Amino acid sequence: MNPYxxxxxxxxxxxxxxxxxxxxxxxxxxxxxxxxxxxSYECGIQPTPQxxxxxxxxxxxxxxxxxxxxxxxxxxxxxxxxxxxDSMKLFGLVEMVLFIATIFVAYAYVWRRGGLEWD
Amino acid sequence: xxxxxDRAFDAPHLNYGRLSPLLIVxxxxxxxxxxxxxxxxxxRYAINTVLxxxxxxxxxxxxxxxxxxxxxxxGGVSLGSLEAVGAIAVDxxxxxxxxxxxxxxxxxxxxxxxxxxxxxxxxxAGQAAALPGTDAEREAASRGVEHTEVFPLMMFALGGMMxxxxxxxxxxxxxxxxxxxxxxxxxxxxxxxxxxxxxEAAMKYFLLGAFSSALFLYGIALVYGFAGSFQLAxxxxxxxxxxGATSMLLVGMGLMAxxxxxxxxxxxxxxxxxxxxxxxxxAVTAFMAACTKIAAFGALLRVFYVAxxxxxxxxxxxxxxxxxxxxxxxxxxxxxxxDVKRMLAYSSIAHxxxxxxxxxxxxxxxxxxxxxxxxLQAVLFYLVTYGFATIGAFAxxxxxxxxxxxxxxxxxxxxxxxxxxxxxxxxxxxxLAFAGIPLTSGFTGKWMVFAAAWAGGAWPLVVVAVLxxxxxxxxxxxxxxxxFFSDPVGDxxxxxxxxxxxxxxxxxxxxxxxxxGVVPQPVLDLARQAGQFIR
Numbered sequence: 001m002n003p004y005x006x007x008x009x010x011x012x013x014x015x016x017x018x019x020x021x022x023x024x025x026x027x028x029x030x031x032x033x034x035x036x037x038x039x040s041y042e043c044g045i046q047p048t049p050q051x052x053x054x055x056x057x058x059x060x061x062x063x064x065x066x067x068x069x070x071x072x073x074x075x076x077x078x079x080x081x082x083x084x085x086d087s088m089k090l091f092g093l094v095e096m097v098l099f100i101a102t103i104f105v106a107y108a109y110v111w112r113r114g115g116l117e118w119d
Numbered sequence: 120x121x122x123x124x125d126r127a128f129d130a131p132h133l134n135y136g137r138l139s140p141l142l143i144v145x146x147x148x149x150x151x152x153x154x155x156x157x158x159x160x161x162x163r164y165a166i167n168t169v170l171x172x173x174x175x176x177x178x179x180x181x182x183x184x185x186x187x188x189x190x191x192x193x194g195g196v197s198l199g200s201l202e203a204v205g206a207i208a209v210d211x212x213x214x215x216x217x218x219x220x221x222x223x224x225x226x227x228x229x230x231x232x233x234x235x236x237x238x239x240x241x242x243x244a245g246q247a248a249a250l251p252g253t254d255a256e257r258e259a260a261s262r263g264v265e266h267t268e269v270f271p272l273m274m275f276a277l278g279g280m281m282x283x284x285x286x287x288x289x290x291x292x293x294x295x296x297x298x299x300x301x302x303x304x305x306x307x308x309x310x311x312x313x314x315x316x317x318x319e320a321a322m323k324y325f326l327l328g329a330f331s332s333a334l335f336l337y338g339i340a341l342v343y344g345f346a347g348s349f350q351l352a353x354x355x356x357x358x359x360x361x362x363g364a365t366s367m368l369l370v371g372m373g374l375m376a377x378x379x380x381x382x383x384x385x386x387x388x389x390x391x392x393x394x395x396x397x398x399x400x401x402a403v404t405a406f407m408a409a410c411t412k413i414a415a416f417g418a419l420l421r422v423f424y425v426a427x428x429x430x431x432x433x434x435x436x437x438x439x440x441x442x443x444x445x446x447x448x449x450x451x452x453x454x455x456x457x458d459v460k461r462m463l464a465y466s467s468i469a470h471x472x473x474x475x476x477x478x479x480x481x482x483x484x485x486x487x488x489x490x491x492x493x494x495l496q497a498v499l500f501y502l503v504t505y506g507f508a509t510i511g512a513f514a515x516x517x518x519x520x521x522x523x524x525x526x527x528x529x530x531x532x533x534x535x536x537x538x539x540x541x542x543x544x545x546x547x548x549x550x551l552a553f554a555g556i557p558l559t560s561g562f563t564g565k566w567m568v569f570a571a572a573w574a575g576g577a578w579p580l581v582v583v584a585v586l587x588x589x590x591x592x593x594x595x596x597x598x599x600x601x602x603f604f605s606d607p608v609g610d611x612x613x614x615x616x617x618x619x620x621x622x623x624x625x626x627x628x629x630x631x632x633x634x635x636g637v638v639p640q641p642v643l644d645l646a647r648q649a650g651q652f653i654r
Contacts, residue, residue, distance in 0.1 A: 091133075095133075105149045105152050105153055105156075108152075108156045111156075112156035112157060
């Protein structure tokens with residue numbers, strides 16, 4: 001038997017289940033229309049009204065997430081480096097210091113320009 | 120499975136000297152970010168401008184030194200070495216491209232730093248986060264704040280552009296593509312005037328650029344699936360040894376071509392070019408039009424000559440069609456343009472077509488005589504001629520102004536020859552160079568790429584190219600007629616007096632356009648010495 005056959009079978013099952021679910025809920029489910037259904041969906045909380053013309057909105061969560069990615073990437077590279085630390089000798093140390101210094105530049109910029117102040 | 124730590128491990132070796140041009144540019148970018156972080160606000164502009172100029176000069180000197188002691192192979196056919204464990208090829212073409220990227224980067228920094236035209240401020244938004252037309256924006260303007268981050272952003276972009284054509288494996292190439300693209304997306308949206316159209320340009324460039332990067336990455340994945348390696352030389356070996364089904368290779372090659380042709384602005388992937396070139400701050404447009412195109416053509420040539428060279432029967436016909444289409448679209452649609460920046464954008468599309476015409480010519484140095492050039496050398500030379508004229512032309516565009524900033528509508532350029540004969544004369548000279556009139560660099564550049572294409576048997580394409588040059592000459596000459604033989608509408612245009620920075624950029628552009636048209640031999644010899652790609 002072709003080893004890919006089970007994968008195709010699974011694909012057919014998944015597609016069938018998706019189509020069945022959507023079709024069944026639209027046929028069997030009750031239909032009650034109200035204002036809430038026309039609002040934009042924001043994880044169940046009340047949508048925040050947008051100011052006229054777009055307005056400004058705080059980006060502090062966004063900055064936190066970006067900083068997380070910076071350190072996340074740093075850790076990803078630190079792990080394999082730590083495993084081979086002994087065999088890379090001084091070269092490995094110098095390269096990693098350069099890499100961390102580079103990362104630190106981004107961090108210093110965010111810190112000095114007030115990106116870490118919450119309010 | 121073998122435990123990781125038990126495997127023998129060779130510590131990689133980096134030759135910092137050979138990589139120094141790249142390291143200097145990235146180092147200057149990082150130093151620029153630190154200046155933004157720690158220097159007082161009023162000093163940032165001066166420090167960053169000087170830092171960028173000095174850094175680029177130092178990198179240029181490093182390129183000359185590295186080229187001076189690059190090892191030679193095959194009796195001078197190629198020179199250079201593979202660095203960073205084979206990830207970066209510091210060979211003749213790469214060093215040549217680094218050199219011209221740095222020169223055009225220097226000219227772009229001069230345009231970026233121009234402060235005379237906006238009443239003592241740069242042409243970039245004072246506070247990009249302030250919404251257009253709000254009190255916050257007016258307050259930022261009256262306080263005189265500036266985003267001097269444009270200098271480190273430009274340095275990062277330039278570093279990416281230098282890495283892009285030197286990348287010797289596909290992953291490094293993709294990283295370089297992102298490093299050069301992301302700062303450019305930001306820079307496009309930072310215009311001080313006409314901010315909405317600038318932000319629209321940035322959005323369009325970002326969305327389309329993200330799509331093209333994704334296609335490029337998908338292509339890389341498929342080519343890796345075919346060849347089992349990211350190394351260009353290993354892909355070449357796999358293609359030479361192939362037998363049977365190669366659909367994965369063909370699809371991968373096609374997707375990678377889409378990503379690269381998007382960056383050079385070749386039809387049918389050119390749709391972003393006019394909108395982005397028009398909306399972006401003109402200094403950024405000049406930088407993009409010259410440097411992005413050079414970097415992308417360098418990468419296109421390296422990928423298709425080194426990695427896919429053995430499959431050229433598959434991709435040559437496609438490139439023929441794209442070259443003809445690009446020249447036709449650029450030249451014909453440029454005729455209907457009423458905006459100078461859009462017209463120059465379509466002109467740059469047409470020029471991309473001419474470069475691709477050269478790209479399909481002879482590839483091996485063994486096939487050409489001593490007096491001829493290969494496609495690679497012709498393209499390298501063409502990029503030099505095109506870059507000087509382009510930066511010069513866009514620098515002129517920054518000077519023709521009215522109360523609302525730059526006035527780019529062609530009707531407002533009528534009678535410019537009476538208002539400012541020297542400036543109009545210089546612009547006319549750049550347009551003649553674009554058209555390829557003898558005694559300008561455009562003529563020698565076109566001659567080289569057409570000769571390479573002809574020698575490679577692509578004569579139908581050369582015929583199309585000559586026809587399209589004639590069509591293109593029509594709209595260039597029309598602008599010249601408009602400037603010198605039409606009466607100004609209303610008050611007519613005003614020409615701002617720039618500082619030494621823009622003056623220097625225009626002077627260098629015009630001088631080199633003339634010099635390369637009259638004595639092209641020194642630069643041509645440099646391109647010939649650059650030799651071929653190493654693998």
